[in-house]
Amino acid sequence: MDPPSRLHVRRSGCLGGEQCLTEKPNSERSSPGRLSGVPSNTVLIGKKPLMAYATAIVMQANTGSGDISVKARGRAISKAVDVVEVVRRRFFDGKLDISDVQIGTETLGDEGQTRNVSTIEIKLKKRD
């Protein structure tokens, strides 16, 4: 049912440049922290605005089992703590407990060019 011109655009694909929008970034944008291979109760903190992650955690807490894991690396660690504190204080009024906080190190990159990056994992549990 697609007009030929639209089909053509689709087939020609992306010719490069920042204006190029493929399917993947769109689907990532619609649900913050959702990547293939990441469990549904895990929210990965990145470069999006704080409230994008806050709403993702609220949705997850209200629809899932109530156990949520918030993960971040490097500079995003501060934002992860901010997000958790905003969600706990503003949206759950203290009824979301921090069950565990783990910090660690991940090694990124290929051999010879490895670099270490700090990580944090904050586990949250919704109180009934």
Next chain:
Amino acid sequence: MDPPSRLHVRRSGCLGGEQCLTEKPNSERSSPGRLSGVPSNTVLIGKKPLMAYATAIVMQANTGSGDISVKARGRAISKAVDVVEVVRRRFFDGKLDISDVQIGTETLGDEGQTRNVSTIEIKLKKRD
């Protein structure tokens, strides 16, 4: 014993500008994270280079009781995690355990102009 010119400079004090160095910043610079009212086993992470705090933690672990508390606020939270991971991996080869990690919120400023800032406290314990 001071020459008069030096005395004059001292008395005239600071006339403003970034070149102005008073006694306080100097004493802070010599011992990272050491402020009046802060327990000696607490290292406050701020804007200094990572290694300044790392050496402060190593010294504290080797001279004190072995229990160290690393605190940070806001953007410095990421650096606090970096510092702890560097000290644990490079200087103690895993013989420094993370006994507890607490995150929270502090309210800064006067009434009407308050703002919330996230905090982290990482408690370390040296293993024998």
